[in-house]
Amino acid sequence: MGRQHFRYQRLALLSLVALLGVLVTPTKAVEIPPTGASVYLQTNGPTNTLNNGDWYTNSLAGAGNGYHYFTVDIPCAWPSTEPVHIDIFSPEMNSNAPLSDEIRGGVYDNTQFEFYAAGTPIVVPATPGPGAAGSLIQQTFVPAGTPEAWLRFYTIAAPVTCGTYVLRSATSGNDENGWRLRVGRDNDADPNNAPPANTDNFDGVAGTGDEITLGMRQASFQHDAGAADVVATCLTLYEYVTPGQPSVSFNNFDIDNVRRVRYYAPGDASYTPMGNSGGIVGSLSNDQIWNGTGATLATRVGDTINNPVSGWWRIVTCTSNHNQFIQEGQTGTPAYYEQPPTPVMALSKTDGVTLVLPGDTLNYTIAFTNTSNSTATPGSATNVTLTDNLPPDTTFVSCAINLPFTGTCNHAAGVVTFNITQIVRPGEVGTLNVQVTVNDPITTVPVVNNVTLTFNDTLNNVFQPLNASDSDLVNPTAVTVVGFTALVRVDDIQVRWSTSQELETQGFHIYRSTSDDPATAVQVTENLIPALGAQTNYQWLDTNAEPNVHYYYWLVEVDANNNLSMIGPTDAQIERYSIFTPFVIR
The missing domain is CATH 2.60.40.10 (Immunoglobulins)
Structure with a gap:
C-alpha cells in the first residue's frame, strides 16, 4: 500500500544518492541495486504490517514467514588466484537513512545477514534458515547513527569454489531495512574505496565466462522518485524462461493496483523501460494480495502466458511513489537487474556430397559457433553436448573432436555422442568429424544424418536445442x-x-x-x-x-x-x- 512521506525524506534520498556516488563505482552486474537506481531493496521485519508489501518476511497466516534470498553465481572460469569479496552497504538500521531505513514503533531493530556455500538450495519461502547447513558466516547488526558505509561482510578465499552461493537477509521486529550488495575482487582492504577495474569480470572482455552474476530469488522493492509517471518510477527485471514449458505464470504482490506491469518476450523490439506500449499487459495486484483473478494473500494466480518463447523475458513494473511491492515473476526463479551473459549458438552439418552408393564412405563435418559476440549481451556456452543420429543403412567407422576443443565421443546403437570439455566463448568455432560407410542394400531413402546440440549458459540455464541435418539421395544404378x-x-x-x-x-x-x-x-x-x-x-x-x-x-x-x-x-x-x-x- 502507498504511504505518505515527508519532505525531509526526499532530501535524505538526494543525500543518499550523492553519498553513493562517492563511495561506489559505476553500475555493474554485481552491484544491486545499480548505482543511481531509484528503486531500492527493503527487507521488512516479520511483524511489519503486510500492507507495506513484504509477503516473504511477514509472519501473518498465509504470508511467507521467511526471508529475502539473493544468489551469487561465481563461474568456474574465475581466476584461481583471486578471492571474492562480499560487501554490503548499510546492513544495519541507520538513523541517517530515514528514507530507506524506516523505523516502526519508535525503536530501531536489529538486522541479520547470512552467507551460504555454493550449492546451498533455496526452498521458498524460508530455506535456508539461520545456521543451516552450508552457512559460512552469520552476523547480526545493531542500529547505528553513524554515516552509512560499505562493510566487508565476507571474503571467499582463493581458489574460489565455483557455483551458486546464497545470501539471506532478515530484519527483526517491524522495521524496514534498505541496503545494497556488491560482489567482486579488490586491491585493498577498504570496501569504501573504489574497487579496481573489472572487479566482476577479470579479463575485461564481456561474455568470456569469468563474470560474477547477482540474482534475486526473494526480494521487495520501493522507490521515491516522485509522483510523476516517468522512467525513474519503473523497474525492469530479467527472468529466464526455460524451453518446452506449456505455460508460464508471472506474479506480483501489493502493487495496490497503481499504474502498470508489462511483459516482453526475448527479442521483443517493442520494449520500453516505461512499459507503456508493446509486449503483453500484465495484471496489477491489489493491497496485500497477489495478482490475477482469484488470487489471495496465500494463493498465487498470476498472469499466465501459454507456449512462452524461451529465453530472457523483461518484466517492467511502474508504480507510485513510496509504494513497497514484490515483483516475483516466476516463483523460485532468480530475477536480475541486467540481462546476464547469453550465448547464441549456431549449428551446421555436411558430408560434402549429394548422391551416394552402397559401399561409399561418408565423412560428416559438424560445426558449432557461438555467435553472441555480435550481440549486446555476449555469453559463453557451457555443458555443450552434441548427439548425432546416424542414418539407417550405414555403419559407424570413427568420430573425432578437433582442436582447440577436446572432449569425448562415443558410439552406441547408431548414435554418436560428443561431450565438449571447454566452454565455448563468444565468436569461437568448433568442428567435429564422423565417418560412416553406406550399407548394401540401402533400404531407407534419403540417407539422412541428424545432429542435435544442447548447451547451458554460465548460470546453468538450459537453452533451446539446435538441430542440423545432411540429406543425400541414392544414385540409381539399375x-x-x-x-x-x-x-x-x-x-x-x-x-x-x-x-x-x-x-x-x-x-x-x-x-x-x-x-x-x-x-x-x-x-x-x-x-x-x-x-x-x-x-x-x-x-x-x-x-x-x-x-x-x-x-x-x-x-x-x-x-x-x-x-x-x-x-x-x-x-x-x-x-x-x-x-x-x-x-x-x-
Whole structure:
C-alpha cells in the first residue's frame, strides 16, 4: 500500500544518492541495486504490517514467514588466484537513512545477514534458515547513527569454489531495512574505496565466462522518485524462461493496483523501460494480495502466458511513489537487474556430397559457433553436448573432436555422442568429424544424418536445442529415368516418368512432401508399382492432393536386392480460386 512521506525524506534520498556516488563505482552486474537506481531493496521485519508489501518476511497466516534470498553465481572460469569479496552497504538500521531505513514503533531493530556455500538450495519461502547447513558466516547488526558505509561482510578465499552461493537477509521486529550488495575482487582492504577495474569480470572482455552474476530469488522493492509517471518510477527485471514449458505464470504482490506491469518476450523490439506500449499487459495486484483473478494473500494466480518463447523475458513494473511491492515473476526463479551473459549458438552439418552408393564412405563435418559476440549481451556456452543420429543403412567407422576443443565421443546403437570439455566463448568455432560407410542394400531413402546440440549458459540455464541435418539421395544404378514430371488434372495430380533402361528393377514408389527437402518426404504409394522393362511410360494419380498446397514428389526405385534409389523432386499445385460477383443496388 502507498504511504505518505515527508519532505525531509526526499532530501535524505538526494543525500543518499550523492553519498553513493562517492563511495561506489559505476553500475555493474554485481552491484544491486545499480548505482543511481531509484528503486531500492527493503527487507521488512516479520511483524511489519503486510500492507507495506513484504509477503516473504511477514509472519501473518498465509504470508511467507521467511526471508529475502539473493544468489551469487561465481563461474568456474574465475581466476584461481583471486578471492571474492562480499560487501554490503548499510546492513544495519541507520538513523541517517530515514528514507530507506524506516523505523516502526519508535525503536530501531536489529538486522541479520547470512552467507551460504555454493550449492546451498533455496526452498521458498524460508530455506535456508539461520545456521543451516552450508552457512559460512552469520552476523547480526545493531542500529547505528553513524554515516552509512560499505562493510566487508565476507571474503571467499582463493581458489574460489565455483557455483551458486546464497545470501539471506532478515530484519527483526517491524522495521524496514534498505541496503545494497556488491560482489567482486579488490586491491585493498577498504570496501569504501573504489574497487579496481573489472572487479566482476577479470579479463575485461564481456561474455568470456569469468563474470560474477547477482540474482534475486526473494526480494521487495520501493522507490521515491516522485509522483510523476516517468522512467525513474519503473523497474525492469530479467527472468529466464526455460524451453518446452506449456505455460508460464508471472506474479506480483501489493502493487495496490497503481499504474502498470508489462511483459516482453526475448527479442521483443517493442520494449520500453516505461512499459507503456508493446509486449503483453500484465495484471496489477491489489493491497496485500497477489495478482490475477482469484488470487489471495496465500494463493498465487498470476498472469499466465501459454507456449512462452524461451529465453530472457523483461518484466517492467511502474508504480507510485513510496509504494513497497514484490515483483516475483516466476516463483523460485532468480530475477536480475541486467540481462546476464547469453550465448547464441549456431549449428551446421555436411558430408560434402549429394548422391551416394552402397559401399561409399561418408565423412560428416559438424560445426558449432557461438555467435553472441555480435550481440549486446555476449555469453559463453557451457555443458555443450552434441548427439548425432546416424542414418539407417550405414555403419559407424570413427568420430573425432578437433582442436582447440577436446572432449569425448562415443558410439552406441547408431548414435554418436560428443561431450565438449571447454566452454565455448563468444565468436569461437568448433568442428567435429564422423565417418560412416553406406550399407548394401540401402533400404531407407534419403540417407539422412541428424545432429542435435544442447548447451547451458554460465548460470546453468538450459537453452533451446539446435538441430542440423545432411540429406543425400541414392544414385540409381539399375534404372535410367528420362522424364519425371507432375501435372495437375483438375482435382488430382498425375505423376509421370519414363525409363530408357531397367536392370533388375522390381518396381517404384512415390514419395511426397510440402517441402523440397527429401528428408521430409513420406511414401504415398500403398503398393509397389511393378517395373515393366525399359522404354516404358509410367503414371500414378495422387487423388489425395489438397487444393492450394504445393507438393514435391520423388520417384524411388527398388532393385532386386531391395536397394532404394531416389530421383527428383518434381512439383505441382492444384489451384482453387474464389470468384466474387459484385452486388449492385439500383
